[in-house]
């Protein structure tokens with residue numbers, strides 16, 4: 031289990047006064063103190079960890095966010111920013127002595143500008159909400175995390191979230207133009223704007239993916255893209271993981287960059303098939319889902335080329351979608367992968383390392399060995415084009431020993447990712463989950479440098495304390 | 510100073526920090542006339558720090574030491590039919606000199622060419638860095654994989670920091686396959702406003718436009734403006750997409766199609782802002798604006814000093830050339846309100862006298878000063894380069 035810092039006793043003791051102060055700063059319905067209403071905020075997507083916060087506030091404007099931050103700063107109160115709370119790394123996990131600042135009421139789309147291809151939205155707009163606002167005109171917001179129905183753009187910015195199509199369209203960081211950003215002192219800053227490549231230091235780039243460590247985002251200017259004429263997927267199954275990996279390398283090496291290139295191993299294929307009845311080949315050791323975009327003729331041409339490349343690796347089966355419906359069927363299993371694994375195991379941990387794609391066969395072999403060693407099942411989905419691996423470790427949360435083993439197994443996988451030249455997290459963030467592993471990837475000096483950059487924004491370490499940076503040192507600095 | 514290893518860079522910086530001796534940090538020094546003059550007696554160049562250290566075509570990554578010349582990297586990529594995604598400009602046409610840019614220089618200045626509009630800026634493709642702080646401490650950020658959100662992204666912080674926050678020693682970039690072919694449409698339009706509208710229509714189409722530029726009247730033998738739209742893809746796709754774009758854009762003016770050779774030459778000229786290079790005594794600015802704000806900005810600059818203009822990124826990037834005077838600079842500053850500007854090339858006196866970048870809000874400037882103090886506490890790295 032990961033340790034949370036000792037709450038500040040003096041803050042806990044002042045709780046009634048703090049709630050009263052907050053209620054003076056914000057409209058009455060924006061401050062939550064009753065335990066029963068705090069309960070929904072005690073955890074996020076990493077539900078093995080739970081902690082009731084001191085209070086929750088739900089501001090409706092940048093000014094209200096600034097007022098709360100000014101107050102918390104002046105009073106030495108920690109804050110935990112929160113979007114939809116879908117973080118899989120415990121990024122939005124509360125602290126006992128912290129005020130959770132929930133952005134979900136800031137859910138307005140402020141401006142859509144199609145000639146200049148951007149939209150300005152509040153941080154609590156859902157990811158899908160942006161696309162919904164512009165799809166009638168043929169546009170979309172590109173990063174598409176599987177949680178896109180729920181997760182919010184502010185959370186996406188702070189986690190630098192990716193999606194199935196980031197091989198072509200990039201992750202959140204590549205699709206932003208500007209932010210409204212509130213510092214812990216309550217200063218409102220405009221970073222970037224409606225233009226590309228703002229002058230000076232790349233604050234936008236530094237803030238993106240900073241997991242709520244540097245300040246609170248209240249508005250986001252995102253790039254909009256015109257949707258392609260169409261898209262279609264194919265499926266290719268192979269008798270071995272190695273060969274499927276070679277096929278991936280051959281596709282990329284051929285010069286075709288599909289919009290999506292997803293890999294599933296046998297346990298994952300089985301779980302998804304049982305769940306979605308997508309017609310996946312149950313005898314295969316590995317399966318690729320490959321998607322291309324363009325006109326019908328362009329899709330045919332690209333799928334044909336990819337089919338010919340896959341054919342060189344003796345696939346056990348291939349299926350090219352002939353319509354949008356068949357495409358959806360191919361995707362259906364993959365999109366439900368997390369839910370599917372949830373059905374065969376009471377609980378699972380979703381890991382998120384990245385590896386050099388060439389290391390896939392070795393890494394999957396090692397994960398298989400570890401699975402036997404820990405006695406826990408694992409299913410692997412992999413964004414094969416960009417090396418982002420999601421092993422889903424199955425365990426039983428009612429059995430503390432099983433959970434302990436699952437965490438140790440997960441940590442071993444992430445260490446392996448770093449060992450082969452990859453990293454601890456490709457898109458889910460460090461949060462509390464991977465905090466204590468940061469020393470595997472970074473030297474002590476490198477971590478201190480990152481801490482010092484955080485201190486430049488948040489000298490008192492009030493913002494999302496106990497996340498990202500290994501705790502003991504964080505506490506030392508905070509003291 | 511010409512360190513040939515990262516350890517030598519670190520040793521040089523430790524010594525300079527101890528002596529509080531400011532250093533000009535550069536690669537080949539091709540962009541010395543960019544932004545403000547650096548106040549330093551000595552120069553640390555990375556040009557002896559060369560070589561590609563890792564290249565995995567099937568993983569779309571390349572790593573090279575900071576002083577590696579860009580053409581060397583481009584040649585290695587071309588051998589595997591790949592390319593730098595952001596199409597960084599060659600500084601030689603605009604800045605003169607014989608040497609090409611180094612990788613460290615392109616990343617340090619975050620320079621991107623026409624493809625930026627579709628595929629992202631240089632900063633979007635920096636996957637990992639090795640760098641040395643102003644105290645001589647080596648650090649890494651990012652890595653060699655395409656997706657990585659582990660810890661604060663110091664790659665982005667150092668990219669575009671013009672050597673003021675650390676000396677880059679090695680950089681890992683994402684690369685992509687070179688398209689099988691490319692082709693362009695050239696569209697005669699009456700004025701800049703119409704041209705920007707045409708480019709917006711092209712970029713708002715589903716046809717994968719990877720370049721959208723505007724050459725205002727006065728270049729070559731042209732009358733009116735020439736809007737340029739590029740497609741790079743498989744040959745049948747390029748043909749199909751240019752056909753469809755011709756239909757989409759026909760209403761904006763007379764459309765001509767350029768073959769691959771003509772298209773490549775033209776886009777290289779746009780990338781390097783060649784049409785503005787002719788008069789070396791003139792100042793050159795780069796403005797970044799929302800595209801629909803560009804026509805008014807261009808009109809204001811035309812009225813203020815008869816600016817020579819070149820627009821890229823669908824109108825979002827405005828290259829401006831004009832007299833190297835404070836009055837012209839003031840007009841540029843006004844025209845860039847709501848966006849950003851950089852005094853990209855100018856005689857030293859002008860660059861020393863003026864803010865070459867927009868001012869930052871005081872609270873942001875204060876954070877910037879604290880970040881600078883973390884990475885370069887003695888203030889020895891390129892002092893004065895970005896701001897006085």
Ligand SMILES: Cc1cc2nc3c(=O)[nH]c(=O)nc-3n(C[C@H](O)[C@H](O)[C@H](O)COP(=O)(O)OP(=O)(O)OC[C@H]3O[C@@H](n4cnc5c(N)ncnc54)[C@H](O)[C@@H]3O)c2cc1C
Nearest residue numbers: 113114115116117121175176182184185188191192242247
């Ligand atoms: C089923 C499922 C599938 C998922 N699939 C993907 C996927 O495909 N790709 C992917 O990248 N992720 C995925 N995720 C993870 C998660 O959805 C993303 O990390 C998402 O961006 C989190 O958004 P959120 O609004 O829920 O943020 P939260 O979970 O509420 O917060 C995330 C972090 O950001 C901080 N934060 C939130 N809002 C702000 C703000 N406005 N200002 C400052 N800090 C803030 C929080 O403190 C926290 O550290 C998935 C999660 C689930 C449960």
